Every structure is written in structure tokens, then in C-alpha cells.
Amino acid sequence: MGRRVPVGRRQLLAEPAKLATAVVAVAAAVALVLILNGLRRGIGEQVTLYLDRQPPVLVGQPGIRDFQSQTSVVGPQAAARVARVPGVADAAPITQGYAMLGLHRKRVLTLLVGYDDGRRGGPWQIAQGRPPTAQNEIVLDRVLAGEHRLAVGSTLRFRGTELRIVGLSRGTSGFMTPLAFTTRQTANALNQMSDGATFLLVTPAPGVTPQALARRIATDVPEVSAQLRETLAANDRSLFVGSFSGALLAMVAIAAAAGVSVIAITIYSGMRDRSGEYATLKAIGLGRRPLLRVVAMQAVTLAAAGTALGVGIAFGAARGVEELAPKYLIALSAGDAGRMALAAAGFALLAGLVPARYLANLDPAAAFHR
Amino acid sequence: MSTRAPSAVPIARRQLQWRPGRTLAGVAGIAVALLLVIALNAIFAGVEDRLTGYIDATGSSVIVAQEGVQTMHMSESALPAAAVDDVRAVDGVEAAEGILYRSAFAEGGTRGGSGVVALIGGGPVPGLFNGRRPGPGEVVIDRVLADRLGIGLGGVVSLLGTRLRVSGQVEGTAGITNSFAFVTRPTMERIARVTGVVSYVLVDAGPGVDEGTLASRIVQDVPGISASTRRAFAASERRVIGDMTTDVVRGMTLAAFVIGVAVAGLVAFSQTLRQLRDFGVLRALGMDAGRAVLLALAQVVALVVAAFGAALALTELLAAVLPRLSPTLVLSIRAGDVALAAAVAGAVAIAAATLPVIRVIRIEPAGVFRRAS
Numbered sequence: 001m002g003r004r005v006p007v008g009r010r011q012l013l014a015e016p017a018k019l020a021t022a023v024v025a026v027a028a029a030v031a032l033v034l035i036l037n038g039l040r041r042g043i044g045e046q047v048t049l050y051l052d053r054q055p056p057v058l059v060g061q062p063g064i065r066d067f068q069s070q071t072s073v074v075g076p077q078a079a080a081r082v083a084r085v086p087g088v089a090d091a092a093p094i095t096q097g098y099a100m101l102g103l104h105r106k107r108v109l110t111l112l113v114g115y116d117d118g119r120r121g122g123p124w125q126i127a128q129g130r131p132p133t134a135q136n137e138i139v140l141d142r143v144l145a146g147e148h149r150l151a152v153g154s155t156l157r158f159r160g161t162e163l164r165i166v167g168l169s170r171g172t173s174g175f176m177t178p179l180a181f182t183t184r185q186t187a188n189a190l191n192q193m194s195d196g197a198t199f200l201l202v203t204p205a206p207g208v209t210p211q212a213l214a215r216r217i218a219t220d221v222p223e224v225s226a227q228l229r230e231t232l233a234a235n236d237r238s239l240f241v242g243s244f245s246g247a248l249l250a251m252v253a254i255a256a257a258a259g260v261s262v263i264a265i266t267i268y269s270g271m272r273d274r275s276g277e278y279a280t281l282k283a284i285g286l287g288r289r290p291l292l293r294v295v296a297m298q299a300v301t302l303a304a305a306g307t308a309l310g311v312g313i314a315f316g317a318a319r320g321v322e323e324l325a326p327k328y329l330i331a332l333s334a335g336d337a338g339r340m341a342l343a344a345a346g347f348a349l350l351a352g353l354v355p356a357r358y359l360a361n362l363d364p365a366a367a368f369h370r
Numbered sequence: 371m372s373t374r375a376p377s378a379v380p381i382a383r384r385q386l387q388w389r390p391g392r393t394l395a396g397v398a399g400i401a402v403a404l405l406l407v408i409a410l411n412a413i414f415a416g417v418e419d420r421l422t423g424y425i426d427a428t429g430s431s432v433i434v435a436q437e438g439v440q441t442m443h444m445s446e447s448a449l450p451a452a453a454v455d456d457v458r459a460v461d462g463v464e465a466a467e468g469i470l471y472r473s474a475f476a477e478g479g480t481r482g483g484s485g486v487v488a489l490i491g492g493g494p495v496p497g498l499f500n501g502r503r504p505g506p507g508e509v510v511i512d513r514v515l516a517d518r519l520g521i522g523l524g525g526v527v528s529l530l531g532t533r534l535r536v537s538g539q540v541e542g543t544a545g546i547t548n549s550f551a552f553v554t555r556p557t558m559e560r561i562a563r564v565t566g567v568v569s570y571v572l573v574d575a576g577p578g579v580d581e582g583t584l585a586s587r588i589v590q591d592v593p594g595i596s597a598s599t600r601r602a603f604a605a606s607e608r609r610v611i612g613d614m615t616t617d618v619v620r621g622m623t624l625a626a627f628v629i630g631v632a633v634a635g636l637v638a639f640s641q642t643l644r645q646l647r648d649f650g651v652l653r654a655l656g657m658d659a660g661r662a663v664l665l666a667l668a669q670v671v672a673l674v675v676a677a678f679g680a681a682l683a684l685t686e687l688l689a690a691v692l693p694r695l696s697p698t699l700v701l702s703i704r705a706g707d708v709a710l711a712a713a714v715a716g717a718v719a720i721a722a723a724t725l726p727v728i729r730v731i732r733i734e735p736a737g738v739f740r741r742a743s
Contacts, residue, residue, distance in 0.1 A: 025633055192450065246692075
């Protein structure tokens with residue numbers, strides 16, 4: 001009988017509305033877990049948006065370990081000495097730092113980079129307008145500008161200075177720190193710095209490896225510290241992502257618990273509702289194992305359907321966010337979907353434990369009592 | 371919460387108690403969904419509270435910054451050092467002290483750890499519980515950072531490429547991104563390579579001087595600055611987190627709503643299906659449709675209310691447990707956030723009750739006897 005009658009499937013499909021609700025609930029939990037993980041990874045990718053497009057060696061003040069969250073000052077003499085180190089093709093000075101803009105009564109954090117016209121460090125793609133060339137000119141990320149209805153020609157007041165938007169950049173958006181660009185002269189003036197820079201972007205001469213060049217700079221110019229771009233990027237990622245990891249992981253755990261609850265409730269309530277049917281099956285000779293298989297099949301089916309829908313929702317949400325709110329990056333991959341499917345199978349088995357125990361203890365004679 | 375039949379039988383309660391396992395599972399499922407809203411808000415509120423730990427503890431009446439600057443974290447403020455004297459000269463100012471604020475990477479100790487610190491040069495050292503204020507070439511660090519680095523009093527920390535001896539430890543300044551560290555202003559000027567500049571001016575008002583009035587007076591008398599009362603400055607600082615996380619909170623609230631509705635709907639719907647015959651009997655015995663609907667609603671509301679209480683209790687539990695696992699992960703439960711979760715719970719109850727109510731309305735009282743015959 002167990003081989004021919006699809007008991008599990010029929011029971012699942014007996015109440016389609018209930019099944020659909022359960023699948024939607026599991027899908028919501030799965031999508032939430034995926035989106036949170038994708039957001040976490042997206043933050044990591046966005047944080048190094050600027051560094052990823054810069055030369056492989058950066059020079060700053062001794063003790064620098066990251067790019068964004070640390071003070072660094074490199075004086076003009078030190079910058080000149082670095083530029084003269086054999087193997088340095090170019091050492092472009094920049095003055096960067098967080099800029100907390102007040103836009104429409106909201107605090108908007110940006111990374112403001114001041115660079116020298118015609119040298120490395122500026123925006124890599126201008127969507128509209130032109131790069132900044134004169135004092136108090138600024139280029140804003142176009143997504144950020146769009147959110148606050150700012151356009152080329154608009155002005156914004158920052159730290160007591162009227163900055164004129166002369167261009168909008170593309171590919172510079174980010175949830176935590178969208179990019180803005182100005183001249184180094186402007187950035188220095190805002191910081192009351194007479195001259196100098198916070199970092200030098202160092203391009204090695206052909207045939208010189210970044211590692212060798214960093215070592216040579218450290219030896220020849222002891223008043224600065226030379227770091228590989230990858231090292232600084234990794235530390236920035238670790239700092240930003242690590243800061244939010246605890247909170248995000250707590251949310252992921254709660255969402256996963258919600259998924260387990262939904263599967264457990266559905267399977268358990270369905271089983272209690274059909275305890276008479278199960279007792280009858282037991283009474284006519286169906287063994288414990290086939291019955292457990294029925295439960296496992298229902299739990300896994302529910303998890304699989306919920307996961308498939310949840311993965312679809314997550315990827316759809318990622319695409320929708322990309323279109324509607326491009327400052328957020330939800331970085332999802334097929335690997336994430338695969339890992340989620342495995343986790344969901346685990347959830348299903350976990351959720352099936354209680355019903356399985358109930359089923360194992362079900363008295364076949366109950367079929368006749370009823 | 372139970373709706374009573376004319377004979378005063380607590381039907382709703384009995385129906386919920388009939389399958390306690392399922393009722394409890396439903397409560398747990400909805401509670402987990404509501405927990406998403408309450409816990410997330412509590413986490414962000416905790417971050418906000420920690421963010422202003424230093425500002426609150428300075429005890430200053432007014433905080434002066436560069437014009438347009440009203441925050442400290444992830445912000446830059448630069449004022450000419452002469453501005454401190456200008457502020458001090460304003461009528462009603464009892465004391466004014468310039469501080470330098472820089473972000474730095476701290477390394478050293480026996481554990482090979484590191485951490486970002488908000489390094490303050492000059493001003494008060496609030497929360498000092500071990501050791502003494504920093505002298506030249508010395509630093510005071512937070513207990514959390516000291517534990518992470520494995521550094522005690524007398525140990526050496528490297529900041530901005532300079533080795534500084536730890537003269538004391540503070541507590542209560544560590545947040546999820548950084549903690550505070552304190553040096554003298556001359557030490558800061560040397561290691562951060564700045565001269566003639568301060569970041570902020572901490573101002574004490576004279577006796578009987580209103581803080582708000584003093585802030586306005588400073589803005590009027592000293593050009594190129596912003597002046598806010600300490601409370602206003604702290605509120606502005608907290609808004610940074612709120613402004614940055616609004617969308618994330620909205621998304622999470624929506625997800626919690628969907629999961630909550632699905633779980634509550636699932637439980638309520640399956641219970642109602644199971645109880646259709648009971649409802650039919652009650653209707654046949656004279657219960658009107660309105661009362662039957664109330665009975666179905668009462669069950670859903672009872673589930674959601676219980677879940678809301680459970681979610682609050684779970685958040686309290688997390689607030690007690692999480693800081694022990696990670697000292698910087700502090701949860702702060704605020705009335706406004708609880709009200710938001712209550713609103714979500716209310717919406718969940720209404721949405722989840724829709725299907726059961728429709729089924730109950732459609733019950734034909736006579737049907738139960740036909741089926742029974």
C-alpha cells in the first residue's frame with residue numbers, strides 16, 4: 001500500500017491554502033536570511049569601492065592599517081621623498097576623510113576625496129558634468145545626488161563652505177559611504193591643513209612588484225608607512241562588516257528560527273489533524289519507518305518549495321534593489337542558494353523531530369477508538 | 371481575552387487549550403517574527419546609546435564645532451586654536467577647553483589584537499576606573515580594548531605609529547565600531563601631526579546661565595562655528611544611526627510582518643478548519659454570526675498578544691545574554707520601538723484573522739446536522 005498510494009503528497013495537497021501559506025512563510029524566512037547575508041557581503045564590497053580602483057601601494061602616516069577609519073597626514077617633504085624612491089612611477093597625493101553631509105535634514109555619510117586635477121584619485125566615470133578643478137567644486141555620486149534632488153549646478157553647504165556641484169559620478173554609490181570628490185586644495189582647506197595629504201597613491205614602475213616597492217619605500221622614507229592596497233582593503237572590510245556582523249547574525253538566527261517554526265507548525269498540526277489516518281495506517285500494518293518517511297517527505301517538500309520560492313524572492317529583491325535603491329548592494333551567488341538549500345533541509349529535519357516522536361508513540365488502537 | 375458564549379463557557383480559551391502543543395507552536399512562531407522587529411530596533415538603539423557615551427559623560431553645557439558640524443563619530447571638525455579663546459570670552463562661559471578628535475588604529479599587547487579608537491586629545495577622561503589620567507606620552511584606553519589587546523596598566527599601545535604607555539582604563543565607551551582613548555592635547559598634536567587646530571570646544575556655562583541661550587550667544591559672537599547644547603549634540607549624533615539604518619529597519623519590519631502573518635494565519639486557519647463543526651453547532655444552538663466571528667477573532671488576538679509578550683521577554687533575555695558574549699553588542703529597549711512592534715502585531719492579527727473569519731461567516735448552522743446524519 002505504501003508503495004502505491006502517495007499518502008504524504010495527498011495529505012500535503014489536501015488543504016492547498018494552508019500549504020501555500022506555509023510555503024510563503026518558509027520562503028519569507030529563507031529570503032530574509034539570504035538578503036541579510038547578501039547585504040552583509042554587499043557592505044564589504046562597497047566599502048572598498050574606491051580602493052579597488054587605485055594603484056597597488058598606498059603611503060600614509062606610520063601606523064596606518066586601514067584606509068577609511070584612520071587619521072593620516074603625509075607632509076609635502078615626505079611626499080616628495082616618496083616620489084623619488086626608485087621604482088615609483090607616480091605618487092599622487094589625496095586628502096580623504098568622512099564627510100557627514102546634512103541633506104534634507106538627514107545625516108548622509110560620504111567619503112570625500114580631494115585629489116589633484118589630472119592625477120590619480122578622482123572619479124573614474126563621470127555621468128554628467130565634469131571633474132572638479134577649482135576651489136570649492138565637488139562631484140557627487142549620481143545616486144546620492146538623485147536621492148536628494150541635487151544636480152549639476154546645485155550647491156550644498158558643508159562645514160561652513162558653499163560647495164558647487166560640477167559633476168555627477170557613476171559607479172561610486174554605496175550604502176555606508178557613497179563617494180564624493182573635490183580638489184585636494186578644497187579638502188585641505190576644510191580640514192585647516194595648509195598643505196600635505198592623507199595618503200599617496202603610488203603606482204610602481206613597470207617590472208616593479210608592489211611588495212618590493214612597499215618594502216623599499218619603508219626603508220628609504222622612514223617617516224611614512226607603505227601598505228599594499230589589498231591589506232588596507234581587507235582591514236576596511238573587516239572593520240565595517242565585522243561591526244555589523246553580530247547584529248546581522250542575530251537577525252539571521254531569528255529568521256532561521258522562524259523558518260524552523262513554520263515547518264514544524266505545519267507538519268505537526270497536519271499530523272495531529274490526521275492522527276486518525278496515521279493510526280489507521282499503523283493498524284493495517286504500515287511500519288514505523290514508512291510513516292516517518294511520509295513525515296520526512298512532507299517536511300522536506302515544504303522546505304524545498306519554501307526555499308525555491310525564497311531564493312527566487314531574494315534574487316528578485318536583489319535585482320529590484322539594484323534598480324530602485326542602487327545605493328544598496330545585495331551580493332548573492334548560486335553558492336548562497338545552494339548553502340541555503342542545505343540549511344533548509346537541516347531545518348526540515350529539525351522541524352520534523354517532534355512530529356516524528358509523536359508518530360512513533362501513536363497507538364494503532366486509536367484508530368478503532370475513534 | 372476569551373469570548374464567552376451565552377452560557378458563560380470560555381469557548382475561545384478552551385479551543386486554544388484543546389491543542390496546547392499547536393497553540394504554543396503558533397505563539398512561538400509569531401513571537402519569533404515579532405522578535406525580528408523588537409530585537410533589531412533594540413540593537414540599533416543600543417548602538418545609539420553607546421555612540422553618545424563620551425559626549426554624555428563630558429558633562430559640558432555646550433559643544434562647539436566647525437560650522438555645519440553637529441556630530442563627532444565619522445565626522446571631521448577643525449577650528450583654529452584661537453577659537454577657544456574667542457569662545458571663552460563670550461559672556462556666560464565659565465570654562466572652555468579645546469579637544470582634538472582623531473580616529474586611529476590601536477595595536478599592541480600580548481594577544482596580537484587591534485581595534486579602532488576615537489582618540490581624544492585634551493578634555494575630561496570620563497569613566498576612569500583604573501589608573502590615572504594620561505600624562506605626556508601616555509594613553510588611557512577602554513577596558514574592552516584592553517581585554518582584546520591583552521594590555522594592563524603600564525603596557526604599551528601603538529597609535530598613529532607612536533608607542534604610548536597605558537596609564538589608565540575607562541569603561542562604557544566601547545561601541546560596535548570603536549572605543550574611546552585619551553591622551554593629552556600636546557601628545558595628540560605630536561602624534562597626529564597637527565598644530566594650531568582643535569576639533570571641538572567643550573564649554574561649561576556659568577551659574578544660572580541657560581545652556582540654549584549660551585549656545586545661541588556663542589554662535590552669534592564667534593564666526594565660523596556651530597554651537598549646540600550637549601543634549602542637542604548627542605541627539606544629532608544618535609540620528610546618524612537612525613538616518614543610516616531607516617531602510618534596513620523598514621525592510622526588516624516588512625519581513626517580520628510577512629512571516630508573522632503567515633505563521634499566525636497558518637495556526638488560526640488550521641484551528642478554524644478543525645473547529646468548523648464546533649462553530650456550526652454553536653450557530654445551530656443560537657449563537658449569531660457576529661459572536662461567532664468574535665470568537666474566531668479572539669483566538670487570533672490571544673495568540674498574537676501571547677506572542678507579543680513572548681517576543682518582549684525574549685528580547686529582554688537577549689539584552690541580558692548578548693553583552694556577555696560580545697561586550698559591544700548592547701540592546702536597548704525603547705518604548706517607541708515596543709509600540710512599533712505592537713502596531714505590527716496588531717496588523718498581523720487583523721491580516722491573519724481574515725481567512726478564519728470568512729470561513730466562520732460562511733458556516734451554515736443546519737449543515738452540521740446534515741453532516742452528522
